[in-house]
Amino acid sequence: MIIGLPKETKNGELRVGMTPEGVNALTKNGHHIIVEQNAGTGSGISDDRYEKAGAEIVTDPKILFSSSELVVKVKEFQLYECELLHPDLTSISFLSLGASPKLAQALLKSNITAIAYETMELVDGSLPILIPMSALTGRLAVDAAAHYLKSNQGGSGKLLSSISGAEPVKVLVIGAGTAGFHAAELALNMGAEVTVLSRGVQRLNSLKESLNSNPRLEVDTTSTHKIEETVKSADVVIGAIRDAGGSVPNLISRVMVRSMQKGSVIVDACIDQGGCIETSRETTLSDPIYVDEGVTHYCVRNMPGSVPRTATESLVNASLPYIKLLAEKGGSVKIHWVIIVFKSRSHSGNISFDFFFYFFCPF
Numbered sequence: 005m006i007i008g009l010p011k012e013t014k015n016g017e018l019r020v021g022m023t024p025e026g027v028n029a030l031t032k033n034g035h036h037i038i039v040e041q042n043a044g045t046g047s048g049i050s051d052d053r054y055e056k057a058g059a060e061i062v063t064d065p066k067i068l069f070s071s072s073e074l075v076v077k078v079k080e081f082q083l084y085e086c087e088l089l090h091p092d093l094t095s096i097s098f099l100s101l102g103a104s105p106k107l108a109q110a111l112l113k114s115n116i117t118a119i120a121y122e123t124m125e126l127v128d129g130s131l132p133i134l135i136p137m138s139a140l141t142g143r144l145a146v147d148a149a150a151h152y153l154k155s156n157q158g159g160s161g162k163l164l165s166s167i168s169g170a171e172p173v174k175v176l177v178i179g180a181g182t183a184g185f186h187a188a189e190l191a192l193n194m195g196a197e198v199t200v201l202s203r204g205v206q207r208l209n210s211l212k213e214s215l216n217s218n219p220r221l222e223v224d225t226t227s228t229h230k231i232e233e234t235v236k237s238a239d240v241v242i243g244a245i246r247d248a249g250g251s252v253p254n255l256i257s258r259v260m261v262r263s264m265q266k267g268s269v270i271v272d273a274c275i276d277q278g279g280c281i282e283t284s285r286e287t288t289l290s291d292p293i294y295v296d297e298g299v300t301h302y303c304v305r306n307m308p309g310s311v312p313r314t315a316t317e318s319l320v321n322a323s324l325p326y327i328k329l330l331a332e333k334g335g336s337v338k339i340h341w342v343i344i345v346f347k348s349r350s351h352s353g354n355i356s357f358d359f360f361f362y363f364f365c366p367f
Contacts, residue, residue, distance in 0.1 A: 005035045005331045008072030009054075010065055011043040014079045016289025016304075018046025018312035019319065021076035021097065024057035026324045031058030035331050038068050047316040069093070073334075076327055078319065079306055080107060089114040096323075096330065098122050098137075100276035100305065102251035103286075124326065133326070134246075135182050136318040140308040142186030142244060145271040146194070148302045149175070149240040152269045152293060158300055160267030162239055166195020172220065173197070176234045178255055178280060179244035180207040180223070183273050185214065187242050192218050199234050201226045202245075231255060236263045243272040243280040251278040258282045258297065266298035275303040
């Protein structure tokens with residue numbers, strides 16, 4: 005199979021979809037890998053390393069796309085890239101189409117098979133590719149909040165790390181999944197008082213147990229009253245809810261944001277699914293914040309892209325087994341369940357592996 009590895013085009017995205025070790029493993033299995041020039045530079049990987057692993061380096065992405073049967077990316081296609089797609093192509097990447105109806109329509113029009121990392125689900129319900137990136141996102145959300153709380157960044161001037169004699173910072177985390185857990189864990193380790201709200205009682209109990217029932221941790225089920233009450237006193241609000249392949253509801257209204265102390269920080273880590281806060285709008289790594297209602301908003305859709313070396317290593321470690329499987333099957337997999345988002349129909353197929361995908365597929 006001919007597998008293409010293009011350079012990422014999303015603003016600030018420096019990750020790459022495959023390492024030289026992955027290229028080497030695939031070439032040993034008889035596959036031909038085409039890598040776009042400088043695709044791995046942001047992750048500290050030179051073209052020379054890819055060549056030594058057996059890849060062909062090309063300078064023109066048009067050549068890469070037209071020649072490839074499978075394209076391995078990190079983030080979603082940009083709209084102009086959709087012009088390079090062809091019906092015989094399969095792609096695998098994060099898609100985040102819940103917040104990108106135009107991209108969803110463009111992919112459907114292109115007639116490719118686009119597999120979304122974030123909705124690849126094992127039979128036990130776990131999301132093997134999303135989990136490591138969500139863990140990174142949760143930690144980076146706290147890191148961003150700590151930075152923008154500083155007065156020289158327009159924040160309230162509070163230190164998220166605890167110090168003797170000072171009141172601890174109050175952090176509200178909405179969502180008790182992987183991102184929410186890692187955000188809560190890091191904030192607690194830094195000395196903050198943390199409240200985690202979620203609809204899932206089982207997840208809340210699991211989170212509380214995993215964090216050893218820390219006395220600075222409060223968990224509760226999500227309700228409008230509880231959110232209103234907690235947002236008002238929070239120095240930091242982190243949105244960390246998910247809906248596999250879809251969009252998330254607004255749980256925090258503009259009125260609630262207005263009640264927060266000036267200089268507080270909101271990190272909407274689910275902005276790739278539309279965001280869970282009314283005042284959220286997508287930002288980029290090159291222009292990451294804006295102020296609304298006196299509150300700093302950080303709504304970057306690809307937070308792990310800010311730590312590309314760590315993120316690439318973690319992503320490829322999780323994704324390579326599935327890329328190998330796709331390559332072995334010639335890019336053709338039988339699907340247990342396919343959902344066409346933005347269309348009111350679904351299609352059932354046959355299961356062929358011990359995992360299944362939700363993805364966009366032409367019919």
